[in-house]
Structure formats: C-alpha cells, structure tokens
Amino acid sequence: MTGSSYEHADSNFDLPIVQSITATLLDKSGFDLSVYSDTFIRRRLFALINMEGLDGLDDLHRRISTDSKLLKRLLQSLPIYTTELFRDPPFFKNFRQEVVPILKTYPYLRIWHAGCSTGEEAYSMAILLKEEGLYDRSKIYATDLHAPLLEKARAGIYPIRWLQGNADNYIKAGGAENFSMYYTLTAKHVVLDPSLKRNIVFAQHNLTTDGVFNEFNVILCRNVLIYFNWTFQRRVHSLLHESLILLGLLGLGNNESIRGSGMEVCYKQTESKVKLYQKVN
C-alpha cells in the first residue's frame, strides 16, 4: 500500500499496531497519544508515513523503536497548532457584545486560554480588553502542552505574511481602532506591541493530566477538545468547569460543543448561539 491509500486502511485491523506505536511513544518520550481520538491519531501517523515514504504502520513502529531522529520528527508532527488572531471573527464580535458588559461588573478579571498555540488568541483578547477599557484590571493566562509553541507565543513576533488574514479578522471581529497601532514592522517580521504582553502569562499546562491552577471569569478552550477522545473530552470539561467561577464564561471552537460533555446542565448558551456558555451551576 502506498501514498494516500493508507488513509483508507481498516481501523479495526490496524488497532494492535496503533496501540504498540502509542506504547512505544509513551515509553520513549513520555508523550501520551492515547488521549487523542482515533481519527486524529490515524491522520497524523499516516501523514508522517506518507511524508517519510515508509511502508505502513508496522514499518513506522519498527523504525521509531531504533531511530531517535524519526521519533523526534514524529513528535514534532503531532500537534495541530493552526491559529489566527481573532480566529472566527463572529465569536469575538459576540464576545464584545455579550460578555464584555458582564466583565465590566467585576473589579478584577482572570482569563484562561487553554491550548493557546502560538499566542494569537491571547493577543486577540489583550487587544479586545484594551479597547473595552478592561485590560489594566485583567490577567490573561495562556497555556499549552508544547513548549516550542509557547516560546513563539512569548516572543509575539510573526512573519509578514501573517498580517493579511489577521488584519481582516480584526475588522470583522469589531475592532475599534487602526489595527497598525498594535504592531511594528521589521524587514521580515511583525512585532506585536510589548504592551499587549504586559498582562499575559504564558505557561506549560497539560489539559489531560494537570489540574486546576486558578479560578477564572472566562476560559477559552477553542479547537483543542476536538482532537481528544470522549474519555478525555469529559475529563477536560470537568477541569474547565471546576476552574470557572459561577456565572463565568466558557468559549469553545466552532465545531465543539457542550453536548456529550456530561456538563450540559451546568451551562446555558448565550443568545448569539456562537460557542459561548455561561456557567449556571
């Protein structure tokens, strides 16, 4: 079997070898693939097999047991870290309209971006809070499992091509200023204004193994749960619920939902029907 035909391989037939790869990965690197959904695992493994020109899952398993460089490439290929500034602009537009008035009633705000990737979501929040006069009384905690992503997030420096889609998103999300006031340009990079970092703490946190570390008024965990299997989606939902204050707000990704989380009765969705939920018990 070669190329994309691997994508159609029978998942039940492959199960033992996928489990062996998972066990080897855990043993050799401490990375636990078993928390992710079957579809996610298969897509990532077959993408690597195709890229490396390997002869299927057995071949991949044999090689990662002895080839530490391939093992490293496998680990690097696993995270899906796609993100944007003001990703899914209607979410942020509705956040301004529905959530900001609630946030204005608190003297101090703690906001958690769980699975922040390279930082754009946290920087979007910093910009939004600045424009709403809330930034100086806010602390934003932005966490991710993967340290290299956090390093990029902390730097707040992105390639020039990053600008186009992100500037459009800012406007569509209801941005109230001239977007260019939030960055400076060098020959090849966009450097975000250092003031946007002032109230953000970037830190490593594993949603599937680590616990509650603070109480939050708002938690955004967007486009992260979608990669987990049901068991771990439920575990993470329970962690998010425990970490939110009563009447706190939870934001999920477009393709994620509170349905099936075991927490349905604990939240009510906001009027706009974007994936924003208020904790009611």
Ligand SMILES: C[S@@+](CC[C@H](N)C(=O)[O-])C[C@H]1O[C@@H](n2cnc3c(N)ncnc32)[C@H](O)[C@@H]1O
């Ligand atoms: C697709 S990105 C989403 C980024 C951002 N929230 C957004 O919606 O644009 C998913 C992020 O989840 C992180 N992630 C995956 N598993 C995780 C875990 N167990 N704990 C914390 N973060 C995790 C990945 O490293 C990646 O940065």
